Amino acid sequence: MAQDTFSKEETLAMRRRLIGHSCRLFYSDDPVKIIRARGQYLYDEHGKRYLDCISNVQHVGHCHPSITEVAAAQMDLLNINTRFLHDNMVQYADRLAASLPDKLCIFYFVNSGSEANDLALRLAQQYTQHQDVIVLDHAYHGHLMSLIDISPYKFRKLSGQKEWVHVAPLPDTYRGLYREDHPNPGDAYADTVKDLIDEVHSKGRKISAFFAESLPSVGGQIIMPQGYSTKVAEYVHSAGGVFVADEVQTGFGRVGTHFWAFQLQGEGFCPDIVTMGKPMGNGHPLACVATTVEIAGAFTANGVEYFNTFGGNPVSCAIGLAVLDVIEKEDLRRNATKVGAHLKQLLTQLQTRHDIIGHVRGIGLFVGLELVTDRRTRAPATKTAAEVVKRLKEQDRICVSTDGPWENVVKFKPPMCFSIQDADLVVRCIDRIITEMATSDLRLEKEDV
Amino acid sequence: MAQDTFSKEETLAMRRRLIGHSCRLFYSDDPVKIIRARGQYLYDEHGKRYLDCISNVQHVGHCHPSITEVAAAQMDLLNINTRFLHDNMVQYADRLAASLPDKLCIFYFVNSGSEANDLALRLAQQYTQHQDVIVLDHAYHGHLMSLIDISPYKFRKLSGQKEWVHVAPLPDTYRGLYREDHPNPGDAYADTVKDLIDEVHSKGRKISAFFAESLPSVGGQIIMPQGYSTKVAEYVHSAGGVFVADEVQTGFGRVGTHFWAFQLQGEGFCPDIVTMGKPMGNGHPLACVATTVEIAGAFTANGVEYFNTFGGNPVSCAIGLAVLDVIEKEDLRRNATKVGAHLKQLLTQLQTRHDIIGHVRGIGLFVGLELVTDRRTRAPATKTAAEVVKRLKEQDRICVSTDGPWENVVKFKPPMCFSIQDADLVVRCIDRIITEMATSDLRLEKEDV
Numbered sequence: 001m002a003q004d005t006f007s008k009e010e011t012l013a014m015r016r017r018l019i020g021h022s023c024r025l026f027y028s029d030d031p032v033k034i035i036r037a038r039g040q041y042l043y044d045e046h047g048k049r050y051l052d053c054i055s056n057v058q059h060v061g062h063c064h065p066s067i068t069e070v071a072a073a074q075m076d077l078l079n080i081n082t083r084f085l086h087d088n089m090v091q092y093a094d095r096l097a098a099s100l101p102d103k104l105c106i107f108y109f110v111n112s113g114s115e116a117n118d119l120a121l122r123l124a125q126q127y128t129q130h131q132d133v134i135v136l137d138h139a140y141h142g143h144l145m146s147l148i149d150i151s152p153y154k155f156r157k158l159s160g161q162k163e164w165v166h167v168a169p170l171p172d173t174y175r176g177l178y179r180e181d182h183p184n185p186g187d188a189y190a191d192t193v194k195d196l197i198d199e200v201h202s203k204g205r206k207i208s209a210f211f212a213e214s215l216p217s218v219g220g221q222i223i224m225p226q227g228y229s230t231k232v233a234e235y236v237h238s239a240g241g242v243f244v245a246d247e248v249q250t251g252f253g254r255v256g257t258h259f260w261a262f263q264l265q266g267e268g269f270c271p272d273i274v275t276m277g278k279p280m281g282n283g284h285p286l287a288c289v290a291t292t293v294e295i296a297g298a299f300t301a302n303g304v305e306y307f308n309t310f311g312g313n314p315v316s317c318a319i320g321l322a323v324l325d326v327i328e329k330e331d332l333r334r335n336a337t338k339v340g341a342h343l344k345q346l347l348t349q350l351q352t353r354h355d356i357i358g359h360v361r362g363i364g365l366f367v368g369l370e371l372v373t374d375r376r377t378r379a380p381a382t383k384t385a386a387e388v389v390k391r392l393k394e395q396d397r398i399c400v401s402t403d404g405p406w407e408n409v410v411k412f413k414p415p416m417c418f419s420i421q422d423a424d425l426v427v428r429c430i431d432r433i434i435t436e437m438a439t440s441d442l443r444l445e446k447e448d449v
Numbered sequence: 450m451a452q453d454t455f456s457k458e459e460t461l462a463m464r465r466r467l468i469g470h471s472c473r474l475f476y477s478d479d480p481v482k483i484i485r486a487r488g489q490y491l492y493d494e495h496g497k498r499y500l501d502c503i504s505n506v507q508h509v510g511h512c513h514p515s516i517t518e519v520a521a522a523q524m525d526l527l528n529i530n531t532r533f534l535h536d537n538m539v540q541y542a543d544r545l546a547a548s549l550p551d552k553l554c555i556f557y558f559v560n561s562g563s564e565a566n567d568l569a570l571r572l573a574q575q576y577t578q579h580q581d582v583i584v585l586d587h588a589y590h591g592h593l594m595s596l597i598d599i600s601p602y603k604f605r606k607l608s609g610q611k612e613w614v615h616v617a618p619l620p621d622t623y624r625g626l627y628r629e630d631h632p633n634p635g636d637a638y639a640d641t642v643k644d645l646i647d648e649v650h651s652k653g654r655k656i657s658a659f660f661a662e663s664l665p666s667v668g669g670q671i672i673m674p675q676g677y678s679t680k681v682a683e684y685v686h687s688a689g690g691v692f693v694a695d696e697v698q699t700g701f702g703r704v705g706t707h708f709w710a711f712q713l714q715g716e717g718f719c720p721d722i723v724t725m726g727k728p729m730g731n732g733h734p735l736a737c738v739a740t741t742v743e744i745a746g747a748f749t750a751n752g753v754e755y756f757n758t759f760g761g762n763p764v765s766c767a768i769g770l771a772v773l774d775v776i777e778k779e780d781l782r783r784n785a786t787k788v789g790a791h792l793k794q795l796l797t798q799l800q801t802r803h804d805i806i807g808h809v810r811g812i813g814l815f816v817g818l819e820l821v822t823d824r825r826t827r828a829p830a831t832k833t834a835a836e837v838v839k840r841l842k843e844q845d846r847i848c849v850s851t852d853g854p855w856e857n858v859v860k861f862k863p864p865m866c867f868s869i870q871d872a873d874l875v876v877r878c879i880d881r882i883i884t885e886m887a888t889s890d891l892r893l894e895k896e897d898v
Contacts, residue, residue: 005536014539018546018747019531020557022755025530034536037527055529057758063525076512078486079732080504083475085482087454090463097467108469110732111560112759118593143757144567146594156754218880278758283528285560285734285759296469304606306471308592309506309727310561310734421796 004045008033026401027393037062040415040422044397050397050446053421056413059252059279060326067322074318081309082109088317094187096290096323099259101270106296108289109312113248113277114142116287119306120273121146121209122244123291127298130206134196134236137170138405140218141211141246150211153218166200168193168210172222174359174370175378186227195236207241209273214261217249220404221368221411223361229265242295245271250365252279253416256337256364264363282323286316321340332416336364339418343367346427354434356381367412369430370404380406388433396429453494457482475850476842486511489864489871491848499846500871505862508701508728509775514788516731516771523767530758531558532754537766544773545739548708550719555745557738558761562697562726563591565736568755570595570658570723572740573691576747579655583645583685586619587854589667590660590695615649617642617659619627621671622807623819624827635676643684656690658722663710666698670817670860672810678714691744694720697736698815701728702776702865705786705813713812731772735765781865785813788867792816795876803883805830816861818879819853829855837882847880 006014011033015025025031032050036043039061042050055062074088082089086178093107110116125131132148135141140153148154149162161167169177171189197207210232216222233243250261251274258264262271272295277287299306310316327333344362347369351357358372358381371381371388386407392398403411410430415420455463460482464474474480481499485492488510491499504511523537531538542556559565574580582599584590589602597603598611610616618626620638627634646656659681665671682692699710700723707713711720721744726736748755759765776782793811796818800806807821807830820830820837833858841847852860859879863871 005540008534011534011539012544015534018539018554018556019540019761020555020740020755021749022745022751022753023531023557023761024754024756025534035535037529037658042529042533057530057799058528062529063527065525068521068524071524072517075520075732077515077516078484078506078512080483080486080491080511081506082472084491085457085460085464085480086484087460090460090467091454093467094463105467106469107467109470112564112757114757115561115564115593122594143755144564144593144595145571154753158751203838216638259520283524283759283762283764285765293471300470302471302607304471304603305473306469306592307473308561308563308734312468312472313732315732316734364769 004035008045016079017347023055026399027390032393040418048397050399051425053398053400053412053414053417053418053426054353056254057278058247058283058415059330060282060323060330061417064282064326064404066326067319067408068251070322071284071315071319072104074315077314079313079315082312083307087287088314088321089312092317092320093323100274100290103270103292104274104290106291106293106418109316110287110308110353111310112142112287113275114144114147115311116248116275116277117141117246118144118146119289120244120275121150121211123273123289123295123299124209124244127295128206128240128242129207129348130198130208130240132164132166132205132207134166134168134193134207136212136216136219137167138219139213139216143274155198164205166196168196170216170219170222171224171228172220173225174361175220184227187231189225190228190235193232197239201239207236207239209242209244210236211244211246213246213249213367214264215250215255215363218403220368220370220409221311221361223363224265226265229262230269230401231344233269233271242272244273244275246275248275248277249413251276252323253333254279254336254413256340257332259333261366280321280323281316284319285310286320298332330417336416339368339420339423340364342420343412343423343427346423350427350431354438356384356434356438362412365412365414365418368403369410371408371410380404380408382406382408384437385410387437388430391428391433392429395433398426398429400426453484457494465612467471475848476839481842489867494612497788497846499848500616500874502849502861502863502867502875503849504864505698505703506614506727506732507864508731509772509781510777510866511865513731513775515775516768519771520733520764520768523764526763528762528764531761532756535763537770538761539764541766541769544770545737549723549739552719553723553739555740555742557755557757558765559738559757560590560734560759561736562594562724563593563752564757564760565697565724565726565738566590566695567593567595569693569724570599570660572722572738572744572748573658573693575751576744577655577657577689577691579657579689581613581615581649581654581656582616583617583642583656585661585665585668586616587668588662588665607739615645617645619665619668619671620673620677622674623810624669624779633676635674638674639677639680639684646688650688654724656685656688658693660693660695661687662695662698663713664699664704664812664815669674669819669858670810670814670815673714675714678711679718682718682720691721693722693724695724697724697726698862700725701772702782703728703785703787703813703862705782708782710815729772730765730768733765733768734759735769756898776865781864785865788869788872789813789816791869791878792861792872795872799876799880803887805833805883805887811861814861814863814865814867817852818855818859820859829853829857831855831857833886834859835887837879838881841875841878844882847875847878849875
């Protein structure tokens with residue numbers, strides 16, 4: 001196993017020679033080589049430490065020793081496909097079921113959020129016998145062909161919009177159609193979905209699914225307005241479709257107060273299908289689809305086996321169980337609630353001093369800082385956001401990145417062990433950088449206008 | 450981590466309650482619970498040992514200690530996405546490149562053979578700017594929506610054949626269009642692809658790819674006739690398409706004499722895209738697409754990032770490297786050649802004594818035993834094959850399974866450490882079972898006619 005066999009320049013040269021260039025690097029002008037990590041910290045080949053504010057995959061912290069221990073023990077004992085009986089998969093499904101509303105009680109284990117979303121789409125179409133899908137604007141649901149079709153973020157740059165895909169407005173109360181001054185943005189945005197359904201029906205087409213992240217991530221770290229999902233689910237059910245909640249980025253307690261982000265919409269709301277992925281295996285390729293007895297039954301009724309070679313194997317499920325154990329034992333949801341609230345508070349304070357901060361939003365350790373060149377027009381400060389990301393890396397060795405249609409939302413989705421001190425540090429550094437930029441010649445935000 | 454928490458009945462009951470029934474069990478009437486494995490042996494909850502003739506995923510043997518050691522060490526050190534530089538991915542790509550013809554020198558790492566085939570299809574369509582795909586009859590390329598579309602084995606039972614998918618005859622010289630008595634079946638089968646291309650062109654459509662397993666597996670453990678792939682590649686290239694070799698089942702030395710099964714077609718043949726998966730991580734979710742500079746370049750030229758969350762992470766690549774090391778250190782290709790030849794020879798001897806054995810074929814540890822009720826008509830002995838599988842499990846604790854359009858091909862694709870003694874045992878047991886069946890009232894083969 002290589003640890004640091006090559007110099008960074010050699011690694012980069014080999015990468016350019018051997019790996020498809022569509023696979024991009026962070027900080028492409030001067031990428032970072034990481035050889036070790038622990039908790040919320042990354043270490044480069046010189047032992048220099050980086051604070052990691054973006055690895056939501058390494059959910060309970062990088063290289064958590066108890067996950068490694070469980071994985072190694074199970075790898076030594078057995079790894080086999082699920083055509084044989086094994087306790088780990090059923091025990092893991094049972095644990096996941098306990099975290100979900102009762103009706104979400106049937107599980108399919110797969111290897112990635114993309115595989116989960118592809119299967120969710122199959123389940124929805126098989127159950128409803130309808131084809132059409134409603135997605136949110138700017139959504140991203142994965143890299144597979146079927147998911148590019150339902151991801152405006154991708155299909156606009158690639159194959160274009162299919163006739164069976166319909167794009168609803170992003171329920172973004174800062175930048176969207178209905179904003180913070182609207183008396184009931186949840187209902188208003190839900191009505192845009194209703195209108196879209198009517199339009200679809202008028203073409204003689206039928207809805208299989210409304211497919212959305214519980215908190216749209218690539219869309220710009222969006223917090224759905226209250227009431228939205230319940231109303232949308234009503235409209236979608238009336239049309240004979242199902243509600244798919246993509247929890248690939250947001251599940252497993254990231255929002256702190258709840259285990260699943262869809263639960264923020266209240267007890268009255270329950271999706272028909274939930275997909276999960278990234279944080280599930282703390283870096284191990286593990287993902288899942290949860291659904292109802294009825295939907296699973298319709299899928300079984302087609303008489304065709306669903307076999308996923310690696311999905312649900314004893315090692316993956318042992319790791320999944322160990323991740324759940326760590327979330328509980330280390331009370332990481334409480335930490336996410338506490339540190340996330342602190343981070344949001346500090347950023348909100350910063351907003352009072354820096355006009356460029358248009359909006360601070362978030363819940364738990366899912367936080368966005370939206371930069372604008374003009375608070376009135378809310379024109380995105382894309383270049384400033386990129387410069388903040390760059391300077392945080394170069395000056396402070398802090399990794400953040402941007403999201404949103406204009407890449408002007410600095411996002412925070414760190415490992416769940418992120419601390420109060422980490423939050424203090426990153427906000428202090430952002431404060432300094434924005435101050436520097438405001439007083440220097442580098443008033444990049446002007447160029448954004 | 451659960452080892453044997455529940456009784457087999459409890460595990461089964463939980464599975465029925467919690468896991469989608471489309472996920473099927475082997476031996477569904479009386480499934481096997483496995484709690485431990487090593488090398489080519491599985492152990493149930495009572496410590497009873499099963500000989501495993503089918504786990505091609507656990508390629509270098511179940512729970513190989515050196516793989517576990519490497520995995521645990523890397524898990525303890527770093528697991529991160531490939532937007533950061535790391536040596537493992539580039540070193541692994543370099544090792545894979547050394548096993549392939551020079552022109553296959555660009556790699557994309559993913560989590561499953563299905564993800565690899567989906568990406569291969571994207572690459573082919575992007576590069577050629579054509580849509581249509583030619584596949585072999587009875588082929589299976591994965592569980593994703595895009596792959597069901599190009600898998601006759603699945604789409605015939607599900608969504609049906611799309612207008613952009615075209616099915617060429619399976620080049621099966623035992624049961625197919627051209628048989629062992631044909632002077633040049635390779636050319637003759639290749640001509641069926643040429644005819645199909647002409648037909649596609651006559652409809653004003655264009656070929657993006659010919660997509661085939663190097664040795665069709667679900668199709669019935671088929672050995673392609675010599676010359677076939679070279680000729681097909683010529684025709685496909687003339688039509689502006691690319692040749693995709695699906696090595697998900699067959700790569701990494703299973704055929705013994707060569708590292709990749711496509712190499713059996715001679716040095717003159719080189720695919721444009723190769724997909725790999727199952728054996729690659731010895732059970733860890735790891736897969737890959739290898740292609741040319743030109744095809745990767747066209748994919749980059751669309752300007753859109755390809756990001757696979759877990760693909761190519763340091764743990765997956767460390768495991769991949771460790772698997773390559775074990776294949777070399779333990780000379781597993783030589784073992785596959787030797788034991789595979791021995792197994793084939795024993796089965797061929799058996800054929801002289803049992804009329805029900807219509808055909809024995811294979812190369813290395815990829816072997817098929819085709820059962821027929823009538824050697825002249827070659828009518829498939831499906832029920833007998835199922836009974837052989839059942840009795841091997843119940844009487845001898847040997848796991849084999851069946852493949853082929855009529856499920857009458859008993860297949861062998863064991864871990865590569867499978868021994869001469871293992872081969873002797875399984876053939877002795879098959880001999881006994883077929884003898885029993887021939888002399889008992891249970892002459893199931895009659896019912897097959």
